[in-house]
Amino acid sequence: MNTNTETDLEVKNLHAWFGQFHAVKGISVVYPKQSINAIIGPSGCGKSTFIRCLNRIHEEVPGARSEGEIILKGVNINAPNIDPVSIRRQIGMVFQKPNPFPSLSIFENTIIGLKLQGVRQKAKLMEAAETCLRKAALWDEVKDKLHQQGTSLSGGQQQRLCIARALAVNPSVLLMDEPTSALDPIASAKIEDLMSDLKKEFTVVVVTHNMQQAARIADYTSFYILGEMIEHGLSSEIFTNPKVPQTEDYITGRFG
């Protein structure tokens, strides 16, 4: 269980829109350092939109905008004078579908973030690739075929490659948007183990449809409905003793 009370990421009254549609309605939450934070809720409840606001990739969709404060290490990163590019290097993201770049090798996929930041020394890149692939628990499986295409791997391996790719730019927060929903149970279990390891270095925010998964790995869980946060607290309490009836209905399968 997470005992760290130091705040890494704090969200204050965050709203998000797609055109006229109000998708996220005033969410405030605190994520402690080195914790896993799960977001659960029925489809369309704004949980993906919410974490896409955190690394400001939400605003890349035409017509989309967000308002509110996102405070990373004491700085509001949702301010107009902050460059989203620099934010995305501090807040990494893993997507629902494994999406390694198709024309690049496993090695190139891992270090592309660093390479495009201007790191050129081969030895440095190689070292970074090994470190990140080890952190993503993929090194032993791919060390002999680093120059094969990233898309030649299995789905679960591809997802771990994407995690390694996100780690390479050295973020402090890792966002995961349903990272295991396209994977089989064994590959999912590997990703879950990996997340528990990653927690030692990163603050993880994970959107999941799988409540057992949230209960297994998350220190804190939030429950969303229709863009609002209904309940937030320690996972142990949310799943055993929810305070709001809607949460109980959802986690017991009576709703959603």
Next chain:
Amino acid sequence: MNSSFKFRKFKNIFFMSLFALSSLFVLIPLFLIFKYVFMMGATSLNFDFFTQLPMPVGEDGGGMKHAIWGTLTMVGIAASVAVPLGLFCGIYLSEFDKSPLANALRFCIDLLTGVPSIVIGIFAYILVVVPFKSFSALAGSFALGIIILPILTRSTEEILKLVPAHMKEAALALGMPRWKVIYYIVVRSNLSALITGMMLALSRAAGETAPLLFTAFGTRFLSFDLQSPMASLPVQIYTYAISPFDDWQRQAWAGAFVLIILVLGLNLLSRCLINYKAIIDFFKKGSP
């Protein structure tokens, strides 16, 4: 086996054969063109064709060196301006496709695609030939450039729109600035398709006669002066083909054959260049 199932099977076979038949019909003209041009052209072709200038009527031999040179020059000059412009416009249209400027640009490009090439010729005549008081290679290049531009812009746009949004998002999420995402993820990973689109636009320009008739006009001599008339393969073929002289007509067939080979060769060459790295990699590592 019940009757409705039999009927369904019959429908399946019927439409399958319909599709196969249509494909065959489409291939017939292509093969006929190749066959005739090859039969008539290849037999009239010799080494002189590439190294000699046209002979006066009645004298044997002669070639179209000046026209081959003219086509390469004018298409080259047109491409050097229209290709970067078309690529940039296409990238703009695919990456900023909802902006008002993009919509206006797309509309104009569509209109331009629909303009008959003879009209583009007249336009170049008014804009370049009249003020300079002379037919010129530059006027011809200008007209060809206008032919290339809309084709290339739209093909670039269509190709780049095929890049899945989640790939761009993956790159953005790694903290890449937008221009790097466009360059490395969108453009670089589609280089071969883009080059194919470019080659198609260039081949189209290389084969155009109408825009050159009253811009570059044509000449019987090898010309390096861009401000004077210049010969081109299509115009030369046109002139020779409508002439009453037998040997000129044979030269026209040879010219047509060379034009096809030139365009086809450009296409194949570009694909080989693009695949070059893949081929090298294959021999080095034994896997693509």
